[in-house]
Amino acid sequence: MNALRLGSYTFSSRLILGTGKFSSTSAMIEAVRASGTQLVTVALRRFNREQAEDDLFGPLSEIEGLTLMPNTSGAATAKEAVKAAHISRELSGSPFIKVEIHPNPHHLMPDPIETYEACKILAAEGFIVMPYIPADPVLAKRLEEVGCSSVMPLGSAIGSGQGLSTAEMVKIIIRESSIPVIVDAGLRSPSEACAAMEMGCEAVLVNSAVAVARNPAAMASAFAKAVEAGFEARNAGLMPRSGAAVATSPLTSFLGAAS
């Protein structure tokens, strides 16, 4: 009941961690370990001998129980994303692919049309497709229909730390979806991750908030706890809101009061 199901995979951790923007590979590895995550994103890059120590495949493959989810970042079209997915699968051996197509480097907003086209192809090819999308309930449903294993609406712009600015739209997506909804991008604090889980998200994907923290490993641990707390709270059942005060102590039979 408590496992996150994505395709044929199950995960006990509901925190997905991005591996970009860390000050060093060792800082990233420490954060991954501290987070307890079982699923991390990576990006394809041209090999450069001078930057060989930046290759993450070796260090990440030493962490037991970790699955890689390559992204298609850098792709501006469905065709480029499909090509990146094929290369990534060759390199990782993982069926997961985060479809990320953002043609404009200024706002990094995902292109819904190219994303849809890429997802349709990759899902038909058997990938576990996890698209990064604008918080659009119609698009989310269409992506579910073509076989995506989850949808990952943005909380706010990538790396912006503006939090869950799309909360109301994400709630609609959650209500309408039969596949896991995962908030991806924009989160700044563990409380926002907790709120996303309370709202009904099945997982949260965080990168910048952990990577640029003064202590990434501690922040990764804090996010992990927040995600768990939010998930547990949701299952426990949040109390209904009331427009007026509802007393928690008896208001009658007080000391000396007439009964």
Next chain:
Amino acid sequence: MSTIAIILNGESKEIPAGTTVAGLLVIADALGQPVAVVVNENIVRPDQRDSCILHNEDQVEILVFAGGG
């Protein structure tokens, strides 16, 4: 020894004629690294690298995983 010119990761590079993909990985100091190789848009799997001979003007990409969100 005759040479050919390929485009490796976007830059022109001269290599001996008859060089295979496996040979290029040695030249690029990438042998033993977990890399993906793409020649003219086609993925060259590890078991094909010894037999895949490069030709003049081939576009070759050697790719690795880096940090990304």
